[in-house]
Amino acid sequence: MKNICIVGVGLIGGSFALDIKQQHTSCTIYGIDKNKAHLDDAMSLGIIDKKSNFEELDKADLVIIAIPVDATLEVLPKVLDKISDEAIVFDVGSTKEDICLKVQSHPKRRNFLAAHPIAGTEYSGPKAAIRGLYKNKTNIICEVEETAFKLQEKALKLFSDLGMRIRYMNPKAHDKHIAYVSHLSHISSFMLGKTVIDKEKNERDIFDMAGSGFESTVRLAKSSPAMWTPIFKQNKTNVIETLDEYITNLKHFKELMENGDFEAVYKEMETTNHIKDILNGIK
Amino acid sequence: MKNICIVGVGLIGGSFALDIKQQHTSCTIYGIDKNKAHLDDAMSLGIIDKKSNFEELDKADLVIIAIPVDATLEVLPKVLDKISDEAIVFDVGSTKEDICLKVQSHPKRRNFLAAHPIAGTEYSGPKAAIRGLYKNKTNIICEVEETAFKLQEKALKLFSDLGMRIRYMNPKAHDKHIAYVSHLSHISSFMLGKTVIDKEKNERDIFDMAGSGFESTVRLAKSSPAMWTPIFKQNKTNVIETLDEYITNLKHFKELMENGDFEAVYKEMETTNHIKDILNGIK
Known part of the structure; x- marks a missing residue:
């Protein structure tokens, strides 16, 4: 690979650029971003070698699209229109069904x-x-x-060089599972942050009392609304389903407390402690 | 201080013992715990110097009570009955109102x-x-x-030596604030874990898809039910209030999604992003 183009030079695209550059020292990394300040930052941080634009995409061997998922729906077909037959394009979006649907009949789908x-x-x-x-x-x-098989190989080699493990899923199953495991976590965190901020008018109290517990649970509430709003929009049905179940579980827990049934409260927590073993499986 | 007694040699009591021992090398640390295996572990880990019992409490200069908050209600008066007039006793519980009430008329309240x-x-x-x-x-x-002022001084010196900052609150205010900042975080995390475990029958999917987001948000769901059930019981009214507000906020977010009002979804997150500044205040 000689010419690599990163569309969206943020956290995700920029981190790909940094790792790829380290492994392929002779390649040139081009950056495209509608945010000019981000492009300037990416240049001065050494993330990209050159600022680029859609007209130059025909030179790229690899294009990584790392922009919000609504923008990907617009940009991906345009990128496929421009690239050469030998180029591989991948996206990194947190939703997969709409994106796969959008390009299913594109003449360059196999790229x-x-x-x-x-x-x-x-x-x-x-x-x-x-x-x-x-x-x-x-x-x-x-x-x-x-x-296309040869292009799969190229991308998989890159992911493997970066230390990633691969898992295959269909887009529908991906969007359903990820709603539980990722999207719901973000909403639970945002709403936790909101609940506490609304209550604690005196922020000094939050500073002083927020031990490591609150801090980690609310961490995701720092996430970018520009990235997450389109994800929730595209995965609306699945996310609403997870929210329904989460709210039902919270209400049930509250009812157990209201009824003074603390044996059941204990059991609810004890059963969920099993998450320890599941998370140990991640390591 | 020569003789220090830790009642409950777990994470909290044990960590106090380790730090105090490092600073007061000549003191003897006694351990009391109804869990014999924990006492043995505390001995072999060098957390305590000697196993002890309530009969020996009259020798102690300092007693730290680090057991679940329901047990503290039972144990604290008994400890106060036994100690000398010069000893200072402190608890570490996550609820304060019931504990303060319980000993308000104890002849050794000032200890x-x-x-x-x-x-x-x-x-x-x-x-x-x-x-x-x-x-x-x-x-x-x-x-x-x-x-008693002299005993306050002793305890405050110890906290200061350990690197802690002190904040004063009345028990009612403590229990109300901590419900938002700590207790609610634990329930939101437990119920998030439950929602995901219930759904993901195939745990492999959780392993593979749970990026750092889910892992940190669900971390508190590993916490001990034996510790947390009595906390929720003692702080029932405040915790139910926080749950009501949390559920209301989640329902509102879900309604915005159902109505397709993603501008409002964006604003909900943008407003809560302010938590960044608040958490920076903690550092």
């Missing part, structure tokens, strides 16, 4: 790989990009059979 | 300091005890005026 690297932090923008973000992380690939 | 160090991890037991747990953490002291 596209639908990917979702399960990695990130609560920060965003090129300044948040870090080396090694993808090491030991899972990358979920959807509709792998729709991508 | 007791009601404390809540905002520190801990999701683990428990002596093996979870760590050095430096209290460094830069807040310790909330309630009804400080009820403790």
